[in-house]
Amino acid sequence: MKKNHLLYISLLVLLFVLTACNNSSAQEPEENESGTESLENVNTEGFPIVKEPIDLTFFTGKYEGNLDDYEETLVFKTYAEKSGINVNFDEVPFGTLTEKRNLALASGDYPDVLYSAxxxxxxxxxxxxxxxxxxLNDLxxxxxxxxxxxxxxxxxxxxxxxxxxGNIYSLPSYYSPEFMPMLIGKPIWVxxxxxxxxxxxxxxTIDEFYAYLKAVKETDLNGNGEHDEIPxxxxxTNQIIDSIKGSWGIGTRGVGNKYVDVAPGTDELRFIRTxxxxxxxxxxxxxxxxxxLIDSEIYTMDDTKLNAKGTNGVLGSAIVPNPETVFxxxxxxxGLGAMEGPHGDKLYxxxxxxLVHVGAFAITNNNQHPEATIRWIDHFFGEEGATLQFMGVEGETYEVTEDGSMQFFEEFTNNPDGLTMDQALSPYVTWMGGSYPGYVQEKYFKGSESLPSSLAVGEKVAPNAPEEIWNSFNYTEEELQFKQSTASDMHTYISEMEAGFVSGDIPFSEWDSYVEQVESMGLDQYMEIEKAAYKRYQES
Structure with missing residues (x-):
């Protein structure tokens, strides 16, 4: 009887250990190994990508104006037939994307690919x-x-x-540096x-801009007998600061890093905000x-309110993508180019x-067809695939004009039912709203940035652009811990103080004590981390 009792206990212990091991292994991501059968099914070049069709599931960030079923759009129906790969897009609205992406990754319940995520x-x-x-390096x-x-x-x-x-884990959404209006995004328009x-x-010059704003405030330019013009x-206000700080030589590497740049005439990192x-x-x-001279509602402004004011014809100047499309x-x-500042700086x-979105496309360890998957996305970084992604199919959505350029049909650019271009295009393509993995060039991207007025801004800006535009730096785990704790507190304090300086709630006589406080919060360590990340960035 005693032996049976001990045997029973031993079996219970063994069962507990096996269950614990199984649970533990279920939570640990397994290393991805595509099988021989999967490799043999892939054509290394040309189309179709696979000899026998395969199915993939994508966790997909979605702009609310796009269709719910991406696989039903012209671009992906056409590509499924061409590639032999059937993609099921599990769309998640951008508004809840971060939360749902984090939950999926933490739980282990994620699909083959994270797309536009x-x-x-x-x-x-x-x-x-x-x-x-x-x-993805070898792939x-x-x-x-x-x-x-x-x-x-x-x-x-x-x-x-x-x-x-040293690894690359994603493919990006990338704007060609030669397509300057895309990098500008929102110029100052007068x-x-x-x-x-x-x-x-x-x-x-910045002084001429100030003189214009003063004149707008003091003159009834719309002739309605009221001083309702908004200069x-x-x-x-942060958008305004970012748009004009080049007139003081600040932001020598673009706006990718809002806290450090390189001091002019040196190769030394500079902390901008002090x-x-x-x-x-x-x-x-x-x-x-x-x-x-700045809109009195600046602290409660959003795009909808701003566009409404522009449509009412009361704005002397504004920071928007292009007034032709939003006003x-x-x-x-x-659109204005670089304005010379008080010290002779003329930097835009x-x-x-x-590199707008680093993590636009990532393959997970649940994917049993990584070779086919990387071939699938690679097509969109080539000429033919990019044209399909942004323009659709010739004869169905666009035509090639006599000068060789591509042009959407009028049903999209001047829809007879009153639809916007985005709305009219939604059954055909999915690039509206951005964040897609791909390579954007002027010749096949026909958004507002391709309008003649936007291209004219790009031509003005080019001579005074930074000599190098940084992507964001990447940080080690230890560096990230500092960035997410001490540096985060520092950034919050800086934002609060700057808002006070701009509004006048904090006098500039407090500037020196503000700088001392930032330094005491760990600025030296902050800069050491930035220097290390910058060194790795240069060596990549």
């Missing part, structure tokens, strides 16, 4: 080290000739994608007809605000990184 660099690195995202070299060619043409891509362990009424030239509007020149930027914006009936705005620093 806006994965931050820190998550790419952390989940890559855990084996959730597979390294790119062997199966992605189009993406290889793009990286060779634009070496900054490799710098931005390479994590501290109302050309009002310049003419005031007998003023397009502002070329300058945007969705935030620099004396940056103080002058804040003083100038405070001057605009205190004199009523109804207002086509007389001129409001240029974002071409």
């Amino acid at each position: 806006r994965i931050p660099s820190a998550d790419l690195y952390n989940y890559g080290k855990q084996g959730v995202f597979i390294p 790119i070299e062997e199966y992605a000739p189009n993406f290889q060619a793009v990286m060779e043409k634009h070496p900054d891509i490799r710098k931005g994608l390479t994590m501290p362990d 109302k050309g007809s009002w310049l003419e009424q005031l007998n003023m030239e397009e502002p070329k 300058f509007s945007a969705t935030s 620099d004396e020149r940056f103080k002058e930027v804040l003083q100038f914006v405070n001057k605009l605000y205190s004199e009523g 109804s009936g207002q086509d007389d705005y001129i 620093s409001h240029l974002k990184s071409p």
Whole structure:
């Protein structure tokens, strides 16, 4: 009886151990190994990509204006037939994307690919080290000739994608640096007809811009007998700061890193936000605000309100993508280039990184067909695939004009049912809203950035653009801990103080004590980490 009792206990213990082991292994991501059968099914070049059709599931970030079933759109129906790969897109609205992506990755319940999923660099690195995202270095070299060619043409891509362990875990959304309006995004626009009424030239210096804003405030330019003209509007004061700080030589590497750049004439990193020149930027914006030259509703502004004011014809200047597309009936705005500042600086620093979304496409360890998958996405980084992605199918969505350029049919550009171009295009393509993995060039991207007025801004900006535009740096696990704790507290304090300086709630006599406080919060360690990350970035 005693022996049976001991045997029973032993069996219970063994069962408990086996269950614990099974549960533990279920939570640990398994290393991805595509089988021989999967490899033999892949054609190394040409189409179809696979000899026998396969199915893949994508966790997909979705712009609310796009269709719910991406696989039913013209672009992906066409590509499924061509490639032999049937993709089921599990769409998640951008509004809840971060939460659902984090839940999926933490739970282990994730599909073959994360597509248009806006994965931050820190998550790419952390989940890559855990084996959730597979390294793509070898796959790119062997199966992605189009993406290889793009990286060779634009070496900054490799710098931005390479994590501290030397691996690449994602493919990006990348804007060609030659397509300047895409990097500008939202220039400062001034109302050309009002310049003419005031007998003023397009502002070329920061002082001329200030003089224009003053004249708008003091003149009934719309002739309604009221002083309802708003000299300058945007969705935030930070947007204004980023747009003009180049006039003080701040932002020498674009807006990809808002806290450090390289001091002019050196190769030394500079912390921007305590620099004396940056103080002058804040003083100038405070001057605009205190004199009523900035929209009084700036602190509650959003795109909808801003666009409504522009449509009403009361804005002397604004920071928007293009007034022709967001201000109804207002086509007389001129986009400004770099404006010379008080010290002779004429830098247009409001240029974002071409590597817009580092984590636009990542393959998980659940994917049994990584070779076929990398070939699938590589097509969109080549000429034919990019044309399909952005323009659709010739004869169905666009035509090639006599000069060789591509043009959407009028049913999209001037829809007879009153649909916007985005709405009319939604059954055909999915690039609206951004975040897609792909390579954007002017010749096949027909958004507002391709309008003649936007291209004219790009031509003005080019001579005064930064000599190099940084992507965001990538950080080690230890560095990330500092960035997410001490550095985060520092950033919060800086934002609060800057808001106070601009609004006038905090006098500039407090500037020195503000700088001392930032330094005491760990600025030296902050800069050491940035220098280490910058060194790795240069060496990638």
